[in-house]
Amino acid sequence: MKAIGLHHLGGSESLVYEETPKPIPKNNQVLVQVCATAITPTEFEWYPTSHTPEGGKRPFPIILGHEFxxxxxxxxxxxxxxxxxxxxxxxxxxxxNGAQAEYCLTVPAHIAPKPITLEHTQAAVVPISALTAWQALIDRAHLSAGQRVLIHGAAGGVGSFAVQLARRQNAHVIATASPANIDFLEALGADEVINYQITPFEPPLGTWMWCLIRSEAI
Structure with a gap:
């Protein structure tokens, strides 16, 4: 199969488009024919990119891209x-090895049916951002109806999912964004959108926030 292999630690210059063996699933794995995968630039620096779970070094070449x-x-x-x-x-x-290839391996617990309303190119960029937002708001903060949440960088990948999840919980959603993204965030369900370029976003003294989400590019 064709794949993009990382041949040494570094940036995009260390990637090679090449032929590599098609993976074979174990009894507990599934083999996915990849239609689309997302690019996460910081993956070059992630610990799992170059190490095994036991702390040893992974052999090169390594295939990146872990949402698909x-x-x-x-x-x-x-x-x-x-x-x-x-x-x-x-x-x-x-x-x-990840999904920057024609095929990749995973386990059933890490996949779900693709929504019929999304193309493969759209669905591929959902998992990491959506899961990060879910873990922050639902698993950690236990956000519930009526609570107030301030989401910085709300128009980004994680932030846009955080706005929708908070709205789904019937929380009061306050988002910060540039002027170009105000209408977008209001359409997603933000109750208040603050233009951080001209308006201080710090809550007034005495205003209580249940949680604050700082969303940055990953």
Whole structure:
């Protein structure tokens, strides 16, 4: 199969478009024919990119890209809840080769049916940003109805999902953004959008916030 391999630690200059063996799924894994994958520039610097879970060095070349959308090409014998041909999106383990290739491996717990309203190119960029927002607001902050949340960088990947999730929880959503993104965030459900270029976004003394999300590019 064709893949983009990382041949040494560095930037884009260390990537090579090349032929590499097609992976074979273990009993608990599925093989995905990749239709689209997302690019995360900081992945060059992530610990799992160059290390094993035990702390050893991973051998080069290494395939990056750990969120994707595609079609199930093969399933292991233990994977009874998924079927070949299903259109899915999801994540792969960051300690194994990723999805900047024609095929990648993952496990059923890390995938879900692709929404029919999304193209593969759209679905591929959802998992990391959406999961990060969910973990911050739901798993950690336990955001609920009526609570106030301030989301910085709300028009970005994580921020835009955070706005929608907070709205879904019926929280009072305050977002910061540049003027170009105010209408976009109001359409997503923000109750207040602050133009950080001209308006201080610090809450007035005595105003209580349940949580604050600082969203930055990853």
């Amino acid at each position: 959308s595609g079609v199930l090409d093969a399933v292991g014998s233990d994977c009874t809840d998924v079927q070949v041909g299903e259109h899915i999106y999801g994540l792969s383990d960051w300690f194994i």
